[in-house]
Amino acid sequence: MAKVTNVLLVGVGGQGTILATKVLAGVLQDEGYDVKMSEVHGMSQRGGSVVSFVRYGDRVYSPLVEQGTADLILAFEKLEALRWLPYLKAEGTMVVNDLEILPAPVLLGKASYPYNALEILAGKVRELVTVKAAQLAEEKAGNARTQNIVLLGALAKRMGIAPGTWERVIRASVPP
């Protein structure tokens, strides 16, 4: 079977993973791939853990990515990077935003946050890329809300797709 590439975008409800996924899928469609994407809306938007699966290739059947098969994971938050790590394949790449968003059980003192997440990831991931997206977004765009686009940029560098395509799709899907 022709190769299908698997990507996960993971984060916390409200961080903009859905918009980022939309841009990514638009780029892949423009490149002529068959693309499928799956995410779950509803409860997860209230600050819960969110995941979008993106798969592309000549022909894609399942919209779900299987554990241990992701070529790329783009994590908008460190704890979520750890949570979804089992989906990364041994030779896969992870791009992680250097950001901590404490979940309710941690805020209530009922659980502890793994502040050493980056170290753990470094020991497990062949290619780990850390991005300080908030800082970059502030510096480059003067607006921390464009973090998701900054993160996509880091992903784009690793996908071998012409920058022009990204620009076109972002212009079409992001309100100015």
Added chain:
Amino acid sequence: MKKFLSGDEAIARGAFEYGATFAAAYPGTPSTEIIENILPYKEIYAEWSPNEKVALEVAIGASLAGARSLVAMKHVGVNVAADPLFTAAYTGVNGGLVIVSADEPSLHSSQNEQDNRNFAPFAKIPMLEPSDSQEAKDLVGEAFRISEEYDTPVLLRITTRIAHAKGLVECYERQEVEVKEYKKNAAKYCMVPANARKRRVFVEERTRLLSEFSETFLYNRIEWGDKSIGIITSGISYQYAREVFGAKASYLKLTMTWPLPEKLMREFAEGVEKLYVVEELDPFLENQVKAMGIPVIGKELLPNMFEFTPELLRQKFFGVDPASNPVTEVEIPPRPPVLCAGCPHRPVFYILKKHRVPVMGDIGCYGLGLQPPLEAVDTTVCMGASVGMTHGFQKASAWNGVPRKVVGVIGDSTFFHGGMTGVADMVFNNGSGVIVVLDNRTTAMTGHQPHPGTGITGKGEVTDEIKIEDVVRALGVRDVQIVDSYDLQAVDQAVRHALDFDGPSVVICRRACALLKGLPDLGKAVINQEQCTRCHACLRTGCPALVSHPDKSVTIDTNACNGCFVCGQVCPVGAIEKVGGGERG
């Protein structure tokens, strides 16, 4: 042109392309985006109805008026709409009538899991199941055609992974379909016993004709591959099976899953060595195959609950575990959904918890009030149940000699959906429950749809706003109070008064959902670290904008804070200040 669409978006597109002029729904995950994406089409009248029963009745009326009509709901919505559904199956249609049921295996945001394929044989109507977005769109056209040709409502059944998964869809222009003429026909539309008995016979004959149709329906197809394994499947399970078995199996891909193409199924079974059914939830296809006397493996191998995944099939068929990259060193704390910062439900739950009474909950964002630290809700059953359960709990307690007060909490959208008749019952039968209406001016849980109390329609037109206080007064409730949800003291006093009142009582806690657009800027709460005694009283509100640090200090994340100032009201030493913003609007 190809568009990248979710199953829901594709169904909306299908309604457009195949000439629908009418659509109705009550929101519910994972069906909500269907009507949300139909509303912008100026060629289609579309509305949010107060509940699914009304939405279906409205669509039946539209079908009678000759319009191709589509109605959409989540799985439990079909329970609410079951009454009109079962008799619309007898009356049949004029303009095509399609009922979309969006089921939710694995209960991502639902109160139960149910397999609505069972409704098709139960109500005796045909059912189609798409397996991706392209089919979701195409099948809307097929469903309208079948509906009109066979004089029947058609069930279009999807699941979360069809509704919310996206794929490329070939899109076309709209086909204008002529609105049919309405002819009065009591024998067909008045289901009094004498007429209904005749239509009962018609329904059986229709099912027989539809079985024949199912045999030649192009979307029911055999895909031959290796014949040592044969897989009968439908919907998203078809994609998972293809993903896992590829050409190493043959497939009977069923799309019309009621009535079933018996001959085609026999032909397929005869052509393969070992036969399996791969289907999520109930053994719906499997039981039919077995009833045909064909040996098949289904639920003895695959689970009858929760979603499937390709990994699950690999495990069950080949015993292989996924090659995952597990994290072992640390425990990964869960990240459950929470009431947002500034959520107007929070202060009400904070007060209710203090009063230590049984609280009958309902369905909506406020269902999250069951979580720590608020833990204010005792029950969640179905939309509107809070009111009836409050009355029943209160009555049974009094009847059995342990009189006590009981509180029900219900959202504004849920009140219009299924709360009003419960209030009528409480008044009618001399109840004395307390109903707290959490009026956040919207249907928040499903993404801010308008409802009869908001003064605006789904299409964005201005309309008369039905006031909940007027409704409950008209239903005979004499003790009605209205308070600002953000005002802790006012909520507390109102609840105290209602609990003391002898008779049915309603407290309307009103404050717009903090995520609604165009709200006044309320400023931010800030903790004065010098005054703060680190007593953590504020953390007991459970607001996610409050951050506690390892040294026991607490700060407020200003990006998250929406300025409700509930934390400031519970701080015993006045260490929380309000910065910026206008008056409490």
